[in-house]
Amino acid sequence: MNKKTIVLGVCGGIAAYKSAQLASSLYKKGYDVHVIMTKNATEFITPMTFETLTHNRVSVGTFDRNFQYDVNHISLAKRADLFVVAPASANCIAKFAHGLADDMLTTTFLAASCPKLIAPAMNTGMLNNPITQHNIEICKKYGMTFVESDSGYLACGDVGKGRLAEIEDIEDAIESLLVKDKPLKGMKVVVTAGPTQEDLDPVRFMTNHSSGKMGYAVARAARNLGADVTLVTGPVSLRKPVFMDVVEVRTAIQMFEAVEALKDEYDILVKSAAVSDYRVERVSDHKMKKQGNQLTIDFVTNPDILAHMGQLKKANQVVCGFAMETQDLVENATKKLVNKGADLIVANQLNEDAAGFKKDTNVVTILTGEGITKLDVMSKEALGYEIMNRLLQILVKKRGIVC
Structure with missing residues (x-):
C-alpha cells in the first residue's frame, strides 16, 4: 500500500518551531511528508531540522539548482494527497486568496x-484585520479548509486570538481531510x-469510569465519512474534535434535553454515553456531614434516553445503543435491543482484557434484528468506522423500503 503524501508548508513566524512537532x-x-x-x-x-524529521529534502527557493529532472513544485503538487500550511502567516494567506505565486511554497x-x-498564526490585530478576515473568506470560498487559531498569550506580548492551533487539533483535521470516500x-x-x-451536594457527585474514548472515536469516524456531526459529551479529559458541533453537558437530564432537541434532525443517533440510571431525589444545599456509620440517600430514576429516542424515531432514522456488561452479555444486550427500540446494539464485556473503560482497544459483539456478530479485538478508532459503516447499511435498507 502506497504511503499518502502530505506537503507541509511552513511560513515565517515564531510558531514555525511547532511545525517540527507536526x-x-x-x-x-x-x-x-515533504516540507516547503x-x-x-x-x-x-532550519531546513535541516525538518529534513532530519521527515527524511526528505526541504524545498525553499523556486530556483534552487540542486533539483531532480522533474520540475519540483509541479511534481510535489501532483503527488500530494493533502497540502497543509502550518503556520500560515497573513502574508501567505493573502497570496493564497489572490493566486499570487512568487516563491516555492x-x-x-x-x-x-x-x-x-x-x-x-499571527498577531491578534493582524488576524482580526478586516482584510485578513476577507482573505480567509475568499480562501474558504475556493474550498480551502481552516483550523481556527487558539487564544492566549502571544509571542509579541499581546493576549488574544492568533496562536497556532494545537498540534493535536491540526492532526485531527488532517485525518478528516485524508478520507476521500464520504458516504x-x-x-x-x-x-x-x-x-x-x-x-x-455542593462538594460531591456520583459518576462512572467512562473516558469518552469510544464515543469520540465514533464521532470522528462519522465526520471523516462526511457526516454533519453533533457530539453531546459528558465531562471528559479528551480534546474536543474539530469540524463538528460539540454540546457539553454534565447530568443525565441535561444530556436528555440536548438529544431531545435534535430528535427531528438526525439520520443516525449513536448513544454511546454511560448515563447514570439514577440521580439524587434532592441535592443537599450544603455539604453533608458525617453522621455515624451509615448515610441514607434517596434516589429517583433518570430518563432512559435510548428507550425514549427508540420510541420517537421515524421510519427513516437509525438508533444505535451500547451495552456494557459484566455477565450474560448477549442475553442482556438482546433484551436491550428489543426493549429500547434500537436498530443496533454494540455490546462489550467489562472484564475482557482488551475492552472496558479508558482503554484504546475494544472487543464487541454487534446485535441487530438480523443477527449477532462478534468482532475481533480492534482499536476504538477502527471500531468507530466499523460501527458507522454498519449503521449506514441499515439506513440504506430502511430508506430503500420507505422509498
Missing part, C-alpha cells in the same frame, strides 16, 4: 489540486459520549 508526528504515523518553507521561515527554524500551493488545510455526506449524525455526573 512533521515528526505525521512521519511516525507513516505519511510521506518560505525564506522567512528559515529565520526561525505559493507556486506549489497554486499548482496543487488536492485538499488544502490552513492553520493561521455519509449530507447526513446528520448525533453521538453521545462520556459519563454523566449527578450531584449529591
Whole structure:
C-alpha cells in the first residue's frame, strides 16, 4: 500500500518551531511528508531540522539548482494527497486568496489540486484585520479548509486570538481531510459520549469510569465519512474534535434535553454515553456531614434516553445503543435491543482484557434484528468506522423500503 503524501508548508513566524512537532508526528504515523518553507521561515527554524524529521529534502527557493529532472513544485503538487500550511502567516494567506505565486511554497500551493488545510498564526490585530478576515473568506470560498487559531498569550506580548492551533487539533483535521470516500455526506449524525455526573451536594457527585474514548472515536469516524456531526459529551479529559458541533453537558437530564432537541434532525443517533440510571431525589444545599456509620440517600430514576429516542424515531432514522456488561452479555444486550427500540446494539464485556473503560482497544459483539456478530479485538478508532459503516447499511435498507 502506497504511503499518502502530505506537503507541509511552513511560513515565517515564531510558531514555525511547532511545525517540527507536526512533521515528526505525521512521519511516525507513516505519511510521506515533504516540507516547503518560505525564506522567512528559515529565520526561525532550519531546513535541516525538518529534513532530519521527515527524511526528505526541504524545498525553499523556486530556483534552487540542486533539483531532480522533474520540475519540483509541479511534481510535489501532483503527488500530494493533502497540502497543509502550518503556520500560515497573513502574508501567505493573502497570496493564497489572490493566486499570487512568487516563491516555492505559493507556486506549489497554486499548482496543487488536492485538499488544502490552513492553520493561521499571527498577531491578534493582524488576524482580526478586516482584510485578513476577507482573505480567509475568499480562501474558504475556493474550498480551502481552516483550523481556527487558539487564544492566549502571544509571542509579541499581546493576549488574544492568533496562536497556532494545537498540534493535536491540526492532526485531527488532517485525518478528516485524508478520507476521500464520504458516504455519509449530507447526513446528520448525533453521538453521545462520556459519563454523566449527578450531584449529591455542593462538594460531591456520583459518576462512572467512562473516558469518552469510544464515543469520540465514533464521532470522528462519522465526520471523516462526511457526516454533519453533533457530539453531546459528558465531562471528559479528551480534546474536543474539530469540524463538528460539540454540546457539553454534565447530568443525565441535561444530556436528555440536548438529544431531545435534535430528535427531528438526525439520520443516525449513536448513544454511546454511560448515563447514570439514577440521580439524587434532592441535592443537599450544603455539604453533608458525617453522621455515624451509615448515610441514607434517596434516589429517583433518570430518563432512559435510548428507550425514549427508540420510541420517537421515524421510519427513516437509525438508533444505535451500547451495552456494557459484566455477565450474560448477549442475553442482556438482546433484551436491550428489543426493549429500547434500537436498530443496533454494540455490546462489550467489562472484564475482557482488551475492552472496558479508558482503554484504546475494544472487543464487541454487534446485535441487530438480523443477527449477532462478534468482532475481533480492534482499536476504538477502527471500531468507530466499523460501527458507522454498519449503521449506514441499515439506513440504506430502511430508506430503500420507505422509498
